[in-house]
Amino acid sequence: MGFQINDLKGIYIDVLKEIGNIGAGNAATSLSKMINTKVDMEVPSIEILDTERIVEILGGEELIVVGVYISFFKDINGTMLLILDKESSDNLLKILFGKKPENEFYNDMEISALQEIGNILSSSYINSISAFSNLKINISVPSVSIDMAGSILSVPAIEYGQISDKIILIENKLKEGNNEIVGKFFLMPDIDSYRVLFKSLGVLIDE
Amino acid sequence: MNNNVIKVGMAEYKTGKENDVLITLGLGSCVGIVLYDKFRKIGGMAHIMLPSSKEIKNNSNKAKFADTALEELLKELIKMGASKSSLIAKIAGGAQMFNISIKSNTLNIGKRNVIAVKEKLSEYRIAIKGEDVLGNHGRTIEFNCNNGELSIKTIGKGKKII
Numbered sequence: 001m002g003f004q005i006n007d008l009k010g011i012y013i014d015v016l017k018e019i020g021n022i023g024a025g026n027a028a029t030s031l032s033k034m035i036n037t038k039v040d041m042e043v044p045s046i047e048i049l050d051t052e053r054i055v056e057i058l059g060g061e062e063l064i065v066v067g068v069y070i071s072f073f074k075d076i077n078g079t080m081l082l083i084l085d086k087e088s089s090d091n092l093l094k095i096l097f098g099k100k101p102e103n104e105f106y107n108d109m110e111i112s113a114l115q116e117i118g119n120i121l122s123s124s125y126i127n128s129i130s131a132f133s134n135l136k137i138n139i140s141v142p143s144v145s146i147d148m149a150g151s152i153l154s155v156p157a158i159e160y161g162q163i164s165d166k167i168i169l170i171e172n173k174l175k176e177g178n179n180e181i182v183g184k185f186f187l188m189p190d191i192d193s194y195r196v197l198f199k200s201l202g203v204l205i206d207e
Numbered sequence: 208m209n210n211n212v213i214k215v216g217m218a219e220y221k222t223g224k225e226n227d228v229l230i231t232l233g234l235g236s237c238v239g240i241v242l243y244d245k246f247r248k249i250g251g252m253a254h255i256m257l258p259s260s261k262e263i264k265n266n267s268n269k270a271k272f273a274d275t276a277l278e279e280l281l282k283e284l285i286k287m288g289a290s291k292s293s294l295i296a297k298i299a300g301g302a303q304m305f306n307i308s309i310k311s312n313t314l315n316i317g318k319r320n321v322i323a324v325k326e327k328l329s330e331y332r333i334a335i336k337g338e339d340v341l342g343n344h345g346r347t348i349e350f351n352c353n354n355g356e357l358s359i360k361t362i363g364k365g366k367k368i369i
Contacts, residue, residue, distance in 0.1 A: 055217070055233065060232075061232035061233030061347070062232050062233055062347060064362060067304070067305070069304075069305040104363075105363055143305040143306045144305075145304050145305055145343070146362075147235070147304065147344055147345040147362055148232070148233035148235075148345040148347065148362055149233060150217075150232050150233015150234065150235065150345065150347075151233045151234060151235030151236075151302065151304055151344070151345025151346070152235060152304055152345070153233075153235070154217065154233070154234070154235030154236050154237045154256070154304070155235060155236060155304050155305060157217060157256065158236055158237065158256050158257060158316050159316075161218070161256050161257060161271065162257065162262075162263050
């Protein structure tokens with residue numbers, strides 16, 4: 001029997017949580033270096049959710065959010081989606097550029113900055129997975145979209161809908177002064193990659 | 208006159224009669240399909256996620272796929288008294304939300320969804336009377352079962368009616 005998403009419980013969740021924790025730590029450090037100020041983080045939370053219900057937890061289909069999408073490949077394959085609510089991305093850009101964005105949909109410079117932040121945050125995660133597991137993982141250039149939450153989340157929902165009804169969500173909270181940045185990561189390894197990942201982490205014991 | 212709003216979620220289909228408004232929020236790569244019998248004012252809306260139930264194993268939810276969702280929706284409408292020969296269709300969605308060139312198969316799912324829906328509709332000989340598909344933005348759609356109008360809202364681009 002192959003690995004199923006429904007098998008994701010107990011020790012597997014703990015392992016993913018620990019990876020998420022270290023990934024978030026790396027992310028906070030990289031962000032802190034980039035903006036040259038101290039960034040605090042909370043312990044991230046991890047949830048396994050029904051794909052068709054993921055929109056609800058973000059606060060509604062029509063809420064405008066920023067999505068940064070990245071695919072990873074080599075020893076394990078899959079995609080990752082970072083979702084920032086509008087307030088968090090406004091805060092991030094305020095920290096970076098020293099002023100609030102003027103245009104609701106941001107200018108090219110700001111979009112490119114978000115792309116870079118998505119890149120840094122995602123690679124922090126991927127690096128922590130890679131360091132833990134000794135797997136080689138490369139990541140693609142990130143793509144940014146600012147649109148309705150429902151539309152953006154249909155991407156992971158569809159991608160995952162082909163193999164499972166469940167999806168992994170890691171929620172991160174970073175803080176710089178009074179500016180809170182809440183990032184939600186959807187981690188979507190393809191189903192074979194779970195096997196590879198857990199095996200190289202030494203936790204897959206069913207064979 | 209108060210319209211009764213019926214919300215259609217992702218991978219669901221719903222039907223409505225006179226005075227009903229069928230609505231689906233934040234369509235991305237998914238496709239929203241409306242079937243409508245204007246003489247009897249009976250309409251249905253499906254929010255499909257994937258082109259075909261035959262390509263994958265995990266296919267128990269019929270409303271998730273273009274082929275099975277249309278089949279079920281059509282059955283339901285006919286049960287309600289709609290006549291197949293007077294049905295028309297309107298479709299929206301199928302956007303590509305992110306531009307990444309690798310694994311184009313998954314990312315261009317929006318386009319594949321649109322193609323699958325059109326193929327299925329032509330198989331049933333149901334004419335498409337209006338469409339707003341592809342592109343790279345999300346859509347909220349609202350179908351008025353009274354007059355057969357489908358209104359499409361996008362962020363930053365306003366509203367249009369097909």
